[in-house]
Amino acid sequence: MEKWSAATIRDFRRTLLDWYDQEGRDLPWRQDHDPYHVWVSEIMLQQTQVNTVIPYYQNFMATFPTVTDLANADEATLLKAWQGLGYYSRARNLQRAARQIVTDYQGHWPKTAAELTDLVGIGPYTAGAIASIAFGEVVPAVDGNAFRVFARLLLIDDDIAKPQTRQVFERAIQPIVDPKRPGAFNQAIMDLGASYMRAKNSDPEHSPVKAFDASYQTGRVADFPVKTKAPRPKLIPYYAVIVHSPAGYLLVQRDATQMLTGYWTFPLLLQADLPPADATETNNLAQDLAAITRQFKTDYQLDLDLTVVGGQPVSHTYTHQRWRVKLLVAELATTPSLAFFPGKWVAGSEIATLPLPKVQEKMMTRFQNQGHPAAFAKN
DNA sequence: TAGTCGTGGCT
DNA sequence: TAGCCAAGACT
Incomplete structure (x- = not known):
């Protein structure tokens, strides 16, 4: 595994965020940092592509404008709004968590990743995403993009299919997250992972951070991340x-x-x-x-x-x-x-x-x- | 821990 | 085609 100096980390943050400020995607849930907006989008985006989510997100916000509306919604309306998105327990957990927020938290959002994990359907990734984007907490949001991007940047060869590998990445990424703009940093990593550093058809040659990409510099992009394959259906x-x-x-x-x-x-x-x-x-x-x-x-x-x-x-x-x-x-x-x-x-x-x-x-x-x-x- | 849980896109 | 992949969480 590569280890970056403090100077390299500062250089990387500046390069990444400059690129993100210029080329970051303009998405419906990036209009503001409202935790409800961030939360709903993050749940929808779990294992689901951005282009699929966009129309669902817009319809969802028109149907359930606030967390209270979601808490009070009848289940049939909720499931109909989620129809076609898949992983339907996400929708039911979303409403359970909305009711947790309204009743247990009196409508006041918990603001740290550690507390957000207490809400149903919010795991380590989503907690980090909401905490950093909506509340500015300096924590990583380790999703598939972060696994892939940092596996390549730092030559981390732990198997990302194994649960215990998460902490390896969290510990590696934590000191690199920009303390001034943690939310932008995490979203920039996702945009990078969805463009120049995709799983397939990646384009590391033109990546804004190619100078930091150890896998590219050593001609081993295809070897990262390491991931064991799932069994056949x-x-x-x-x-x-x-x-x-x-x-x-x-x-x-x-x-x-x-x-x-x-x-x-x-x-x-x-x-x-x-x-x-x-x-x-x-x-x-x-x-x-x-x-x-x-x-x-x-x-x-x-x-x-x-x-x-x-x-x-x-x-x-x-x-x-x-x-x-x-x-x-x-x-x-x-x-x-x-x-x-x-x-x-x-x-x-x-x-x-x-x-x-x-x-x-x-x-x-x-x-x-x-x-x-x-x-x-x-x- | 490893299995469970949807759908669409792309090669 | 069949398989892999896409902003994972839960048990």
């Missing part, structure tokens, strides 16, 4: 049961034990949960259809005549799971009671008003393209 087969009656489509809201908590989908059944097939030559699909029909009858008192929706199964890949969803449909002439089924009927024209995950949108599109073009038409 696991294939998980599902059946989606599309039940249509005069009252609309049968939808279920995902509970707190599941991913996509609070969002609505067609009923989904794990293929692995269905009664096992015989060890004979019998058709698996037919057996599964029979098992699903039996389950709806006995558990929910719903009589379904299931048919397979044409086309390929819907495929949707998450970070650690790859869903393969076969669509089934049952058309009912009359609307049965849902006294035994944990879901509700929703008119085709009303489904889009609910918070829906991407996989549900894919299933709806596939269904429409397989002989039901007007199923979810908007009125």
